[in-house]
Amino acid sequence: MKKILITGAAGFLGSHLCDRFINEGFHVIAMDNLITGDLKNIEHLFKLEQFEFYHHDVTKFVHVPGKLDYILHFASPASPIDYLKIPIQTLKVGALGTHNLLGLAREKKARILIASTSEIYGDPLVHPQTEEYYGNVNTIGPRGVYDEAKRFQESITMAYHRFHGLETRIVRIFNTYGPRMRLNDGRVIPAFMGQALRGEDLTVFGDGSQTRSFCYVDDEIEGIYRLLMSDYSYPVNIGNPNEITIKDFAEEIIKLTGTTQKVIYKDLPQDDPLQRQPDISKAKEILGWEPKVGRAEGMKKTFDYFKTLSKKELKKTEHRDFSSRNK
Numbered sequence: 010m011k012k013i014l015i016t017g018a019a020g021f022l023g024s025h026l027c028d029r030f031i032n033e034g035f036h037v038i039a040m041d042n043l044i045t046g047d048l049k050n051i052e053h054l055f056k057l058e059q060f061e062f063y064h065h066d067v068t069k070f071v072h073v074p075g076k077l078d079y080i081l082h083f084a085s086p087a088s089p090i091d092y093l094k095i096p097i098q099t100l101k102v103g104a105l106g107t108h109n110l111l112g113l114a115r116e117k118k119a120r121i122l123i124a125s126t127s128e129i130y131g132d133p134l135v136h137p138q139t140e141e142y143y144g145n146v147n148t149i150g151p152r153g154v155y156d157e158a159k160r161f162q163e164s165i166t167m168a169y170h171r172f173h174g175l176e177t178r179i180v181r182i183f184n185t186y187g188p189r190m191r192l193n194d195g196r197v198i199p200a201f202m203g204q205a206l207r208g209e210d211l212t213v214f215g216d217g218s219q220t221r222s223f224c225y226v227d228d229e230i231e232g233i234y235r236l237l238m239s240d241y242s243y244p245v246n247i248g249n250p251n252e253i254t255i256k257d258f259a260e261e262i263i264k265l266t267g268t269t270q271k272v273i274y275k276d277l278p279q280d281d282p283l284q285r286q287p288d289i290s291k292a293k294e295i296l297g298w299e300p301k302v303g304r305a306e307g308m309k310k311t312f313d314y315f316k317t318l319s320k321k322e323l324k325k326t327e328h329r330d331f332s333s334r335n336k
């Protein structure tokens with residue numbers, strides 16, 4: 010039985026990866042320090058013999074007994090509200106955590122895939138973003154702690170590949186959504202859906218002309234799985250190229266949820282990228298991958314998930330409003 014270590018396993022993407030690799034017949038070692046992850050996302054797996062959970066912070070030395078075939082490094086805060094709250098941990102998990110896991114991969118002769126992000130393109134001057142674009146990142150802005158950690162992560166991963174001949178894979182993940190997203194992570198989809206469920210107005214930041222392209226989680230996981238199994242060691246964008254302005258997206262959510270509330274406008278957070286759309290030619294060519302789930306279907310499934318949350322959970326939501334920090 011193949012053995013895989015998944016870091017950030019109790020998070021949104023990590024937990025879906027655990028499900029996928031269990032279904033593929035792997036022995037899964039799940040690791041998380043539970044700062045932003047939630048055991049609720051993986052508790053259904055605890056009864057399985059081929060599943061283990063280690064409560065561990067990967068910025069500290071990582072030890073796993075026995076053989077290991079694959080490592081997926083998905084531990085990291087991943088939303089702007091988290092980078093502001095835990096900036097040092099964000100830098101450490103991308104830098105020190107990645108270093109530890111690359112060392113572990115070398116020791117075990119395991120193949121490692123690291124989760125990079127469209128954030129490495131910053132506020133992009135090239136549109137749509139191809140893997141060849143170097144990006145436009147403000148190193149000292151509020152997102153810098155995430156963006157630069159992820160850029161460093163890519164560099165050190167390529168260095169281990171070139172210098173030590175390690176088998177490495179780098180996925181650049183674009184905005185992904187679906188069940189198990191954290192309701193209070195401040196991201197636009199849980200924010201709008203939570204607001205609709207609580208009967209609050211939907212908060213659009215800026216004039217809403219900024220764009221994003223949202224990928225449903227099942228598609229994202231399929232792309233990651235194919236990349237891990239491929240022999241391609243350069244970065245690959247995995248995301249859905251279907252782009253929409255945040256203002257139009259708010260209108261879609263109003264229709265989907267049937268809320269009678271309206272859209273209200275707040276200040277645009279500092280360094281909020283104005284446009285984002287993946288060029289997925291490489292994923293199509295190398296992995297034969299493209300997204301299959303449209304926004305209407307994916308958003309409905311996601312809203313159905315948020316509807317199952319209790320009133321108490323819905324109330325816990327924090328509001329993300331950076332306006333005072335922008336000045």
Ligand code: UDP
Pocket residue numbers: 088089184195196197198200201212213214215219221255277278281282329
């Ligand atoms: N956004 C918004 N209202 C919210 C939360 C986010 O208008 O309540 C905007 C945000 O400014 C950004 C877009 O939605 O332009 C996507 O934000 P998210 O945090 O989901 O992802 P990221 O900016 O990292 O792509």
